[in-house]
Amino acid sequence: DQQVKQNSPSLSVQEGRISILNCDYTNSMFDYFLWYKKYPAEGPTFLISISSIKDKNEDGRFTVFLNKSAKHLSLHIVPSQPGDSAVYFCAAHNQGGKLIFGQGTELSVKP
Amino acid sequence: SQTIHQWPATLVQPVGSPLSLECTVEGTSNPNLYWYRQAAGRGLQLLFYSVGIGQISSEVPQNLSASRPQDRQFILSSKKLLLSDSGFYLCASSWGANTEAFFGQGTRLTVV
Numbered sequence: 001d002q003q004v005k006q007n008s009p010s011l012s013v014q015e016g017r018i019s020i021l022n023c024d025y026t027n028s029m030f031d032y033f034l035w036y037k038k039y040p041a042e043g044p045t046f047l048i049s050i051s052s053i054k055d056k057n058e059d060g061r062f063t064v065f066l067n068k069s070a071k072h073l074s075l076h077i078v079p080s081q082p083g084d085s086a087v088y089f090c091a092a093h094n095q096g097g098k099l100i101f102g103q104g105t106e107l108s109v110k111p
Numbered sequence: 112s113q114t115i116h117q118w119p120a121t122l123v124q125p126v127g128s129p130l131s132l133e134c135t136v137e138g139t140s141n142p143n144l145y146w147y148r149q150a151a152g153r154g155l156q157l158l159f160y161s162v163g164i165g166q167i168s169s170e171v172p173q174n175l176s177a178s179r180p181q182d183r184q185f186i187l188s189s190k191k192l193l194l195s196d197s198g199f200y201l202c203a204s205s206w207g208a209n210t211e212a213f214f215g216q217g218t219r220l221t222v223v
Contacts, residue, residue: 041199043217044201094208097160097168098170099143099157099203103154
């Protein structure tokens with residue numbers, strides 16, 4: 001049972017354009033959502049998060065949007081840079097401490 | 112922030128041998144601790160999580176077990192490794208439910 005889903009395994013974007021990464025979840029008990037960036041053979045690094053009481057959180061080039069009714073969140077990167085190329089994971093937390101990750105989306109930003 | 116120490120970085124073990132991976136955390140007390148596995152080309156699968164000493168929640172029935180003998184120590188074990196246990200194992204720590212988790216650098220386990 002995949003409770004957090006990233007249906008696009010890969011995304012290719014031109015440098016300077018917007019990257020939009022999507023994530024869906026099924027469990028309404030999740031109340032905190034996070035995005036991580038990961039390079040091969042390394043641990044993921046935290047990017048940005050959002051609480052379920054908000055619908056948007058912005059940090060520099062990164063913005064996360066949450067649509068609770070649709071159980072959907074997205075990460076926008078504007079403008080995209082070649083150094084953003086990596087695998088991006090969304091994750092969801094519940095009050096019991098469980099932290100579930102999606103399958104990841106590999107972003108490639110081309111110069 | 113927290114610092115997560117994981118070792119070893121790489122490990123090659125024969126089928127049927129035991130396993131013990133250790134994770135220790137600096138910079139916090141009473142953290143939530145997690146073990147994840149990333150199989151080749153796949154996502155991060157939650158294996159175990161712990162909200163306190165001696166409290167372990169298992170997410171996937173499998174050949175592995177976890178223990179938390181001390182507040183900031185989390186151990187992943189197996190009595191007999193299977194080929195399917197190969198993967199990239201990651202330990203993570205967070206201050207609580209609605210905070211970000213910090214990850215260690217991972218252990219690449221190859222079972223041969």
